[in-house]
Amino acid sequence: MTTWIADVPTDGTVELRPDPRALDSLGRNHSLETALADLVDNSIDAGARNVLIRFIRVGTRLTGLYVVDDGRGMTPDSIDTAMTLGGRRRYSGTDLGRFGVGLKAASFSQAASLTVLTRAAGHSAVGRRWVHGDDRASFHCDLVPTAFADAELDRPWAVSTSPSGTVIRWDQVAGFPATDDPLQVRTFLSRAIDHLRGHLGLMFHRILAAGDTRIVIDVEDVDGGVGIPTEVGPLDPFGYPKPPPGWPRTLTADVGDTRLSITCHIWPRRSNTDEYRLPGGAENRQGLYFYRRNRLLHAGGWEGIHAPDKKLQLARASIDIDGDVAGIFTMNPEKSRVTAGPDFARAVTTARADDGTTIADYLQAAESTWVVSNRRATGQRRPVVPPGKGLNPKVVREIVDELPQINDQPLNILWAKFDNDDFFEVDRTTTTLRLNNRYRAAVLGGRRGGLNDAPLLKAVIFLLMENVFQGAILGARDKDNIELWQQILTVAARTELASYAGRS
Ligand SMILES: Nc1ncnc2c1ncn2[C@@H]1O[C@H](COP(=O)(O)OP(=O)(O)OP(=O)(O)O)[C@@H](O)[C@H]1O
Ligand SMILES: [Mg+2]
DSSP, X not given: OOSOOSSOOOXXXXXXXXXXXXXXXXXXXXXXXXXXXXXXXXXXXXXXSEEEEEEEEETTEEEEEEEEEOSOOOOTTXXXXXXXXXXXXXXXXXXXXXXXXXXXXXHHHHEXXXXXXXXXXXXXXXXXXXXXXXXXXXXXXXXXXHHHHHHHHTSOOXXXXXXSEEEEEEEEETTSOSOOOXXXXXXXXXXXXXXXXXXXXXXXXXXXXXXXXXXXXXXXXXXXXXXXXXXXXXXXXXXXXSOOTXXXXXXXXXXXXXXXXXXXXXXXXOOOSHHHHOTTOGGGGOEEEEEETTEEEEEOBOTTSSOOOGGGTTEEEEEEOOSOBTTTEEEOTTSSOEEXXXXXXXXXXXXXXXXXXXXXXXXXXXXXXXXXHHHHHHTTSOOBOOBOTTSOHHHHHHHHHHSXXXXXXXXXXXXXXXXSOOSEEEETTTTEEEEEGXXXXXXXXXXXXXXXXXXXXXHHHHHHXXXXXXXXXXXXXXXXXXXXHHHHHHHHHHHHHHHHHHHO
């Protein structure tokens, strides 16, 4: 006999309201892309045909961001529920919303304040604002005057918010560069827009391809005007031209009452298309793709079925799930990850296609497709010295992907101070090709330099000269080539320098 008692006794309750600072912990797993995807989910749920993401620049500084849609909007009666943390509505079977936190969590993960301005058909506009911060003392939400809500909704967006629509406004976005340096701001913007296009294009590819909703991104200079919008195109991870014969196959397994279907695809070969490469690189995008209501939640990874493997990069399998399935999956509240429980890996090992194909057969087929297609592509190519320092990582990846490499020191291509006019210098002892710093500014044409600058020039130099770094001794032919290249390239570099000097 022990002292353990099965039921815990209680004698009353006490109400413990959450401290408003609990809001600070929301959405910590978000990035700008995933947070905006959460807002796009809401726009799609509101039936929007058009969604606009707009960066706001005041002078040279980025200050805020808007998401504007032409969906149903919210009525003055429903906006307070929408602003409430965990405020839920009735969800339909196709809704992407589920927790009642997305809007708030996504916004507070990125911005100091969230303003919602919205108009439902036949109702007047209404606005609310949440300010986020350490000094928050209560859950009081600010009421925005109707005139301001109207004015914001009626700004000249590329999306019409009449008769209904919603404007989500973020101020003081934490991830924006805290600098006025126009070059840094421009670099940040072009990278942010690139990432956004990639992420949203991937996550919403089915919805975008169906043509139900359009997403565009633009930048407004408050004292200038609005830049040319960038459209987010669908990025289909299964968008290969033609699969290998016999694929894709659908494997099914029953887990309790749930039937799990895994559609196993194999890309025919590696490809240079955006669909194959995907944000993050194809090698990290092998594995499972979880969709919920046609929205991709999670792109790649094997969830315990297999370890990532370079040779499995042609394998991508899609699984349609509907939210959590007890014991098998859980979706995180940011809707950016699905976690599979131990029952999942077990279920997958029992999955079979109609013809008996198993997951092991699939992985095997994907691997042999990789081996065969790779042999075909790179087998007859002459091996090169591995690329080293000074080359842009994207160029390095391309070289490594496309060419077999000899087992030797990597070739560095670096700028250096010369005491003559030569364009380059071959240093076989350190496997380094030096370029004369004197020509650097002209080559960069005014752009800022860095270790990996001048990718085009360095890639050409690599292809032209890497073989003089191969082998123990330098042959007569190599020596003659080096002399020839030196003469021609030095003339070219001098010409470049003269035209650059003439320009400034
Ligand atoms: N762009 C919008 N247009 C119309 N209604 C919106 C919009 N954005 C949010 N809402 C309303 O606000 C509510 C709260 O949004 P929020 O994203 O916080 O939660 P949710 O979408 O219901 O669930 P989840 O946490 O899964 O995203 C939504 O249910 C919806 O009613
Ligand atoms: Mg939501």
